[in-house]
Amino acid sequence: MTNLKKKLFRKDSLLTHVLVMVLISIVFILLLTFGLDLYTKHGNSIVVPDLRGKTLEEARAILKEADLDFEINDSTFSKTARPGTIRDVVPSPGSRVKSGRILFISINGFSPRKQTIPIYKDQSARQILALLRGLGFESVEQRVVPGGYIGSVVGLQTPDGRSVEPGAQVSIDTKLILLVSGQTVDTLGLDRLIEGYGQEGRMDSTMLPPNPNQQKRDSSVSNDWW
Template sequence: MQLKNFHHKYPVLFHLILMTLASGLILMGILFGLDIYTRHDSSIVMPELRGKDLKEAERLLSSHNLRYELVDSVYDKSLAPGVVVEMVPQSGNTVKPGRIIFLSINARSARKGIVPDLKDMSGRQALAILKGLGFEQVTERYISGDFVNLTDGVELADGRNVLAGTRLPITTPLVLRVINGYAPLPADSSLIDESITYGSSQDSASGKAEEENSESWW
C-alpha cells in the first residue's frame, strides 16, 4: 500500500504516527541538549583551596574551568589575612566544569561592633548584649554605689572609659563596671574603747555623788 493511499484511507492513524515520530525526535533533541549542558561525560575533582591566598585560589579554579564567589569572611589571628578558610563543595568532590565554588576568607582585621548604652541595665543583661554583638572578652569590675547589680558603664582593660556608640574591634577586651552596693565600714576599736571608758567614768562619778548624799542625810 502506497503512503498516499494509506494517508487517505487511515487519516487518523497516519496523523497519530506522525505525532509519535515528532515527539520522539523532540525528546531526543532535549536529552541531547541536556547532556551537552550538564556535561555528563566530563567532571572535575575539586582541588584543595583552604590555606591558599585568594589570588592563588582564583588561578587554580580558573585552570580547572571553575568560578568562585565570596560568601563570608571570618577573623582568625592565627591565619594570614586573605587566605581561604572554607569552601563549598569540599576538596575531593566531583563537580562539573563552570561550577561556582563558594569561598570564605580570613579578614584582614577583626570585625567591629558598636558599644551600646548599657548604663543602668542589670549586669547580666549588659553582659548578654555585649556577647550577642560579638564581644567575647568581657569581664566585670564591681564598684560602690546605691543601686546593686546595675551597670555603671564600660571601660577598656587599662581603665579608659568607653562612650556609648564607640566602634571597636570585637576582639577588644572590655570591662563592665557593675555596682555592688557599699562596702561595710571597718569597726574602729579605739572609738569603742573610748565610749566604754567614758561610760565607766560616768558610772563612778554618779556612785560617789550618791554616797555623799546619803552621808549628808544622816
C-alpha cells in the same frame, strides 16, 4: 480482513493519528534528553581544588586553569591563620561541579573585626553582657561597683582603666570590663555577734556593742549616793 486493515490504517483513521502522536512524543523525549545532556555537560565535571591556606592570587591562578571562578562571601580574623589566606570553600574541596561554576570562599582578614559599642549606661547588666557577646566580644568580665540601681551598668572600661564610651569602634578581641552597680555587705560585725551565742542559743553580753544611752545614765549617777 484486508478491508478491516484498510479502514484501521487509512490516513484519517483514529488509530493512525494515535500512532503518529506516540512516535512524535518518543522522538521529542529522545531529543530533549540528549539535548539537556549536551547543554548541561552531563558527565563532564570538575573536582573542586583545596584552596585553604592559599592567597587570593594563588587561588585565582588555580581556578582559572580549572575553568572555575570564585566570589568572596565572608571575612573573619584568626590569630592562628595567615592574614589574607583562604579559610573555607563552598562547595567543599573534593566535590564535583560543572565547569564555569562560581565557588564561594571566606578569607582570614588582616586585622580583627571592629564593632560599635552599644548604649549601656543604666541598662541591665545581663542584657548588655549578652549583647556584647553577640557582637563578637568574647572576653568580657563583670566588676561590681557601688552606686546606681543594683544590677545596672554604670560603665565599661579596658583592663588598664580606660573608659570605653558608647559608639566607639572597638576590635572584638579587646578585653572589656563591665562595671555593674551593686553593694557589698560587711559581715564582720555580724560574724562576731554569731560567735557570741552560747550553747543554749543565748548571746554573751560581752559581745554586744556598747549602748550609748546606758553609758550616759551610768555616768549621771553619783558615786557618793550612799
